[in-house]
Amino acid sequence: MSLSQEQVKKIAHLARLNVREEDLDTYARTLSDILDFVEQMEGVDTEGVEPMAHPLALSQRLRADAPTEPDRRAHFQRIAPAVEDGLYLVPRVIE
């Protein structure tokens, strides 16, 4: 499996990563190496094997649908890059 620089650009965009032009070549090479390496999986017969998502087959706990957290918005927003009137600020989305 060999990824082109164009494919790396597309993956990086899907992942919302701004990859510099000069790094595309290294990423294309190392990502291709990793995909080659994991291709060993193809030879394994997994017919009828149930995928394993969790080491211990436990079900998710449920709790009562009631508020459990106090309002700590001001505390959490103290470390935000930009806030105003309790809202997180980002560049204008709608003109």
Added chain:
Amino acid sequence: MHDKTIAELAADLRDGKVSSVELTGHYLRRIESLDNRLNSLITVTAEQALETARAADAARARGEAGPLTGVPIVHKDIFCTDGVRTSCGSRMLDNFISPYDAGVVERFKAAGCPVLGKTNMDEFAMGSSNETSYYGPVNNPWDTQRVPGGSSGGSAAAVAARLAPGATGTDTGGSIRQPAALTGITGLKPTYGRVSRWGMIAFASSLDQGGPMARTAEDCGLMLNVMAGFDERDSTSLERPAEDFNARLNTTLKGLRIGLPREFFGEGMDPGVARVIDEAIDFYKKLGAEFVEVALPHSGLSVPVYYVVAPAECSSNLARFDGVRYGYRCEDPKDLMDLYMRSRGEGFGPEVQRRIMVGTYALSAGYFDAYYLKAQKIRRLIADDFRQAFEQVDVILAPTTPTTAFRLGEKTADPVTMYLSDVYTIAVNLAGLPAMSLPAGFSQGLPVGMQLIGNYFDEARLLGVAHQYQLGTEWHQMAPAGFE
């Protein structure tokens, strides 16, 4: 004082031979004078540590001390600490002052343990050498030209150099055991779900597990007694009755069945490592243990399976770092897409970006079945191998790593070569089993780790098997030159 174990320090505190303020001050002075050679700590929290120490001494005076009250520790910088920077080894969180404590941090606070600082680590725990940290690599105290392993490299180096008697770590594919082996200390990865993941910054949620790193098995048990327990804020936390993990330290090993997986003794293992492990096997035979060869036929696939599962989960977990609510934000974003793309592109280092991209690719339309689903199926085969092995044996013994500590820069150019340094540790995470590494000797002056793998919930037995070894050997007492 710093050559004592946690158990010994706890006894000295109990007997009034030393105060927590004295002990904490002593370790802080060691950090100040010695850590410039190691870079094991990202943040030193001297004032908070001394404040906790004073409170610990006062609690003791009132007769309210617990088993570890006043014993100082360090936390891996992946555990959120209220009011203290929690960087996760990343530029992305260089400015992140956590607004809350992780479950593990709360537990050590309640136990009265002063926190000396936050330890260096591979960025977001992605690495096997501590070289992906935004704060620079950590040097191995046994040879400062070599890596301490990773991702909990700072925790391992700090304990090995006696800058702290114990440290917390996390293990997603070997990140407690591999650095413990490479620095000559003892580390335990508990059964998945034992230790709360609340406030432990997520890498691969179905594999991540916190655990103790210290000099002895007994100390790891004392720390695990503090760390383990149900936490309703972690959806995969185990609901089990409390237990004393050191309850079986003195259980005889006569008749213990120890499995040797033939797949872990093949090519690629350094002859010096093989010799040390053979000697450890002889030691256990003298204690009356029986050895049985077991087969883990799918374990050879654990590294490729891991490098699909872990990046897939990481690409999802790390989507939260978007430059909006906390952490790094790029300068002058021109629109929302630019804000996301540049904040993440500048905030994450190359290895983290690589894994996010592998995961994004493996989860993308058209590839999901071939990669992620296939990996999850083989994961079950790997776990089933262990299930069958544990029908024949009580514990499994193997090397922790194929080689001793490698040189700084030796494996950074080739990610796959770096990934293979975790070839003996990764299968355990995929299966969710408990396992530990303990010092078993040296090869050319560098520590070698022995790995003990247990069945689910069998930490107490593992610690007993390790303790019996440490009663009869001195490898765990060796200190690196210059840090005695």
